[in-house]
Amino acid sequence: MDKIALRRTNLRTAINAVIESKGFKSDVAFCEHYDLNPSHISQLLNGHGSFGERAARNLEKKVGWEEGLLDKTSLSPSNNEGKTTSPSNNGGIRIAPIEFRSSESKPTNVRIPVHKDIRASCGTGIENFLEDVSEYLDIDPYILKVMGVQTKPENLRIIYSDEYSMWPTVAPNSPLFIDVSDKDPDAIKNGNVYVFTHNHELRMKRIFVSYAGNKTVRLSSDNPDKVRYPDEFITADQLNEINFVGRLELALVKP
Template identity: 30%
Template structure:
């Protein structure tokens, strides 16, 4: 059972639907750091979990070991690991029923995480060996002044595409399960990506790998921008629409989430 996954699930449960920005402001947290924890770009180690407990005002152990009990757990023959977790959580103070449900749901996911399996909504499509299922997430990435990254993302529909179509367009990717679709929003990339265009991205690319268009967070907002490296400390964030100014960003202030591969109107990124 992935302890990091349980800690993140427990933290999301404590947040109870509050936005990352509001939650960070209330508890004096760094919003960028909180975003990286929640989105899986940074592990929540034991020390980090203990620090968050103190800042948020949680009972000791609530995040360090969400499944811990005040009593030594007893392994019961015939009980599954999930059932034992449910029984343990019932004895932990400070968690609501909803929080416990979220932790259990996280524990029930396969250990390798979302990139190693197809969710039931995708599996039901049963693509052939020559086809790929690409989920569309309920996420807007701004091509202008920025959108606040969502706390949670949901699949709203799926696209089944033949691999040969991507090959014909010259599209390469890290893995089939790293492909996803999101919506662009705004006019700053107009001419390449228009307002509300669907774009196919590779979530397996989370570092700068050369000039191109990336989905990124800068100063807590989510963008789609063309990125060029200026020097060892700075990126140039480029808007393809000449009516918008390009911007210089410190590399340490930028988190790359994915690389844009294809605008779903047959225009290659």
């Protein structure tokens, strides 16, 4: 396979991985998230656009992928790798195309603390859970890049989801990669999902801040059933009273 064809194949594989891990609906949603031109990406994928060295490196940089990722021969899928499985019978959950397997630790790997028994909306007694690490995920940072993780690995912690309030963005029992460096209530990334403790509970909501008139804050569940999961509205002062754990960087569906 020549280098240009390899880049096109790798781009398709990498975009599929990000779409599955981030829960995007389409290539267009992927492009909108990373401020890319959908028509240009479609041309690159379908062999109608120039895909030289400069274009490949610029695209990797903009998405946050490792430099040279699109030129890696090991990224191209073989057999059934890289393909999405059919919807399962447990609510239509689709398994992400990347599967972690045990392997020898490499010097370049990073260790991410895992809190196996900590779940969003799990109840009381979790204020200081970051002090209690169950185990560590030993992972190549290159894999994190492919999955769309942009924050530094040392800022990540892994907990688990507990119920359907953020479905379909987050499935129950899904491992959640939390960026614990992003927890300043005065620097909320509008429209992002945050994990926080409130009234002795660990919660997860998408947060929208409105600056029109009196500053108001909407805590929203992604689940379309607003009877069961209604939006909550709080004031800016109440937002500052919330103890933020961090921002949801990535949610994986549990196989």
